[in-house]
Amino acid sequence: MLELTHGRIGYGPITIVEDLSISVGEGEAVFLIGPNGAGKSTTLRGIVGLNPLTRGTLTWDGRDVTRLPAHQRARLGIAAVPEGRHVFPQLTVVENLEVAARVASHAGVKERIDDAFDLFPRLAQRRGHLAGLLSGGEQQMLAIGRALVQRPRLLIIDELSLGLAPVIYQQVGDTVRELAGSGLSVLLVEQNARLAMRICSRGYLLSNGAIVLEGTVAELEATAEMRDLYLGGLGKVG
Ligand SMILES: Nc1ncnc2c1ncn2[C@@H]1O[C@H](COP(=O)(O)OP(=O)(O)O)[C@@H](O)[C@H]1O
Ligand SMILES: [Mg+2]
Incomplete structure (x- = not known):
């Protein structure tokens, strides 16, 4: 179980994400979606230890890893696929x-x-x-x-779909979903909301460095924000 609580992450004196709280349970597939520049990759960097948390805490299996360097977090089973x-x-x-x-x-x-x-x-x-x-x-x-x-026990993927044809990213995405089904925890960092909702059961919408929506796929699909901004009025995720 990964738990980021009230996290603040940025670059040196620049704060990009503020008061960010997200969690990923054992064997759960969770998405972090949001437009370009929202702070998704910065959040990932905070989780894997490439950028420090300047406020808040990160725990992994109940252990405080907020100050652990990246290689030690990797040893504890946190792996990321970079953008x-x-x-x-x-x-x-x-x-x-x-x-x-x-x-x-x-x-x-x-x-x-x-x-x-x-x-x-x-x-x-x-x-x-x-x-x-x-x-x-x-x-x-x-x-x-x-x-x-x-x-790893947690796999974080930054922009799985970027630059790929739909038939290809759906295929790779289905494999990732199977992995989650077999017990691996997955955090999918994506601009493609439809793909994220196909693979994961719940997640977070990040905008301007803050979580603006969170919930299950069904809950998020029902919101006007998701319909208008991300699903283009295309209805149910298939
Ligand atoms: N090395 C950096 N130094 C300063 N600002 C950065 C750096 N990398 C990214 N940023 C800024 O952080 C913000 C969020 O970027 P990022 O986390 O990459 O967003 P996303 O992954 O959601 O597209 C952007 O405004 C970007 O310009
Ligand atoms: Mg990014």
Whole structure:
């Protein structure tokens, strides 16, 4: 269980998000959606430890991790897929996974990589290809694979859908939903509200550095804000 309470996060003297409280339960898939510039990635940086919380607390399994450095939070099972994927373009698919797996531990590297290949068979087919030459969807699978080989208990994905065709991000999204169903906690940071609501059961709408709405998918779908701003009057999420 991750719990951010009254968090303030920014860059040096600049505050971007203020008084932010969100939680992700065990095996739960939760979204953080909002327009470009709302502060979603900044929030993610506060959770993984890249930007300090200048106010508020972050607990993970009841333990206060507010002041822990990023690598220690990673060791405790918090993994993030950064916006823009950031795979190593000059390394092959399997090399990318090996590097990420070894960061966590030198034991069981092959098993963890095989699990990633089971989850994304497309990556197995491309195992010897340079990551820089993969399609956007394959790079997103690889970026998620790099997080998963660390055997996290919380997976945070920043902009899963960015730059991908709907058929591709829906496919990757369905895999993420299955992961959550199998016990992994997921925090989906997304601009694409429809995708977020397809994958997750509840979530938060961030605007200008503050949570303006929160609730289950059904509750949020019923609000005028979501209909007007994010669903474009398209009705139920399918
Ligand atoms: N390194 C930085 N230094 C100062 N401000 C930043 C930095 N990175 C992002 N910002 C600002 O923080 C705000 C929120 O950005 P971000 O968290 O990336 O939003 P989102 O992910 O929701 O699009 C933006 O106004 C952005 O300009
Ligand atoms: Mg962002």
